[in-house]
Amino acid sequence: MAATQEEILKGLADIVNEIAGIPVEDVKLDKSFTDDLDVDSLSMVEVVVAAEERFDVKIPDEDVKNLKTVGDAAAYILKHQD
Amino acid sequence: MSSTNRTVVVTGIGATTPLGGDSATTWEALLAGRSGVGPLEGERYAGLSVRIAAAAAVDPEDVLPRPLARKLDRSAQFALIAAREAWADAGYTAKAGEDSSIAPERLGTVIASGIGGVTTLLDQYDVLKEKGVRRVSPHTVPMLMPNSPSANVGLEVNAQAGVHTPVSACASGAEAIGYAVEMIRTGRADVVVAGGTEAAIHPLPITAFANMMAMSKNNEEPEKASRPYDKARDGFVLGEGAGVVILESAEHAARRGARVYCEVLGQGLSADSHHIAQPEPTGRGIAAALQSLLDNTDLKPSEVVHLNAHATSTPQGDAAEIKALRKVLGDDLDHVAVSATKSMTGHLLGGAGGIETVMTVLALHTRTAPPTINVDDLDEDIDADIVRDVPRALPAEGTIAAINNSFGFGGHNVVLALRSV
Numbered sequence: 001m002a003a004t005q006e007e008i009l010k011g012l013a014d015i016v017n018e019i020a021g022i023p024v025e026d027v028k029l030d031k032s033f034t035d036d037l038d039v040d041s042l043s044m045v046e047v048v049v050a051a052e053e054r055f056d057v058k059i060p061d062e063d064v065k066n067l068k069t070v071g072d073a074a075a076y077i078l079k080h081q082d
Numbered sequence: 083m084s085s086t087n088r089t090v091v092v093t094g095i096g097a098t099t100p101l102g103g104d105s106a107t108t109w110e111a112l113l114a115g116r117s118g119v120g121p122l123e124g125e126r127y128a129g130l131s132v133r134i135a136a137a138a139a140v141d142p143e144d145v146l147p148r149p150l151a152r153k154l155d156r157s158a159q160f161a162l163i164a165a166r167e168a169w170a171d172a173g174y175t176a177k178a179g180e181d182s183s184i185a186p187e188r189l190g191t192v193i194a195s196g197i198g199g200v201t202t203l204l205d206q207y208d209v210l211k212e213k214g215v216r217r218v219s220p221h222t223v224p225m226l227m228p229n230s231p232s233a234n235v236g237l238e239v240n241a242q243a244g245v246h247t248p249v250s251a252c253a254s255g256a257e258a259i260g261y262a263v264e265m266i267r268t269g270r271a272d273v274v275v276a277g278g279t280e281a282a283i284h285p286l287p288i289t290a291f292a293n294m295m296a297m298s299k300n301n302e303e304p305e306k307a308s309r310p311y312d313k314a315r316d317g318f319v320l321g322e323g324a325g326v327v328i329l330e331s332a333e334h335a336a337r338r339g340a341r342v343y344c345e346v347l348g349q350g351l352s353a354d355s356h357h358i359a360q361p362e363p364t365g366r367g368i369a370a371a372l373q374s375l376l377d378n379t380d381l382k383p384s385e386v387v388h389l390n391a392h393a394t395s396t397p398q399g400d401a402a403e404i405k406a407l408r409k410v411l412g413d414d415l416d417h418v419a420v421s422a423t424k425s426m427t428g429h430l431l432g433g434a435g436g437i438e439t440v441m442t443v444l445a446l447h448t449r450t451a452p453p454t455i456n457v458d459d460l461d462e463d464i465d466a467d468i469v470r471d472v473p474r475a476l477p478a479e480g481t482i483a484a485i486n487n488s489f490g491f492g493g494h495n496v497v498l499a500l501r502s503v
Contacts, residue, residue: 021149043153045220052216 094172136428196432255435321428350375365406
């Protein structure tokens with residue numbers, strides 16, 4: 001069953017917490033992965049792979065550069081999940 | 083004084099070793115004659131011919147925050163922990179620039195490893211085979227590259243004068259310290275964070291070394307396996323960890339009122355050009371390195387009272403080293419208290435020169451030579467005064483000097499000299 005935006009945000013918060021050590025409550029839709037959450041381009045690849053597994057979605061490399069904020073990622077997953 | 087004559091001193095030390103998570107704990111265990119060697123438990127080691135090693139006393143993942151630790155190979159984790167201790171021990175309170183007593187462009191790092199991120203490489207290959215292409219970590223390359231420990235320590239302290247990584251197998255850590263001394267001597271830097279690190283406890287490196295007939299197979303009595311100079315020695319025991327020192331020009335150290343442990347006089351270097359992995363049996367290359375040290379520094383053989391030997395516990399290597407020392411020092415070897423600390427720490431490969439420099443600094447500073455354990459039956463070929471079982475006091479008065487030897491597969495010989503201030 002497809003995840004809701006709220007579930008996706010919670011999932012992304014867990015992933016960012018695991019990878020970058022940012023407290024889950026600080027991971028919000030308007031936050032930038034690079035500027036606010038200490039996720040550099042290498043760690044972003046990890047975030048994407050973890051999100052793909054968790055939400056059963058494919059995020060091709062060429063789309064990753066458009067995912068600037070947590071909100072961008074949540075919207076992408078919401079739209080593309082099976 | 084020309085820049086090539088600048089005096090180099092040690093102002094900070096740090097270590098994480100099979101004997102302790104910092105330099106003080108390591109030193110205490112060393113003086114107590116404790117072995118850091120133990121059995122390798124678990125299925126992955128069960129079928130191996132060698133099932134012992136000297137694992138780090140404190141797991142680096144219990145020290146570093148997880149988001150940082152997961153982006154660092156274990157060798158870089160050790161280096162970072164040792165470097166942080168050394169940096170604070172030298173009296174620096176923040177990274178260069180933020181601490182105004184050191185400018186980033188006058189600070190360098192030279193931290194070496196013999197093998198680099200070998201466990202990262204092997205583990206990620208397992209990930210590729212078992213979990214597929216997507217799961218291979220994007221951090222793999224920056225983790226496994228041998229310059230990663232030096233680069234990560236450089237990022238930590240904001241070193242901009244240069245970040246280097248000499249690689250010469252088991253001489254790497256000592257070569258790093260020698261390179262750092264030259265950086266300061268030649269005026270490239272005022273302060274250098276220098277040392278060695280290694281983390282290669284994994285079934286493949288262990289088996290590869292074992293198949294070279296280089297390792298002790300005394301799986302029954304791990305704490306007895308590393309026994310330099312003993313007649314029954316049958317190879318080295320692999321250890322892991324890091325040792326780092328803060329080297330500084332004497333002027334820079336004086337300007338900021340830093341505590342000075344000792345002086346580093348310099349290094350002697352040579353190459354055997356004999357065999358890719360076997361020691362040259364007469365010790366010709368080692369003698370040449372020591373002679374070069376005496377020719378190029380003002381070290382006097384009469385002031386040398388302590389040697390931290392390379393002595394890995396191999397039949398050939400231990401004897402060749404002592405032979406070379408006797409050849410160059412002659413009767414002056416008689417007043418040298420020889421310690422083979424690998425009897426307790428195992429052999430940290432590229433980390434050895436790092437931790438053994440820390441130990442040599444402490445030996446001069448506290449005027450105490452650490453013991454060599456497991457010399458139950460001294461080999462008659464060993465014509466030197468080995469400090470056995472208990473520490474020995476070094477002369478309480480006057481200037482004293484020590485030599486720290488490191489040699490590596492490939493025929494690399496590095497001899498460092500340190501002197502009290």
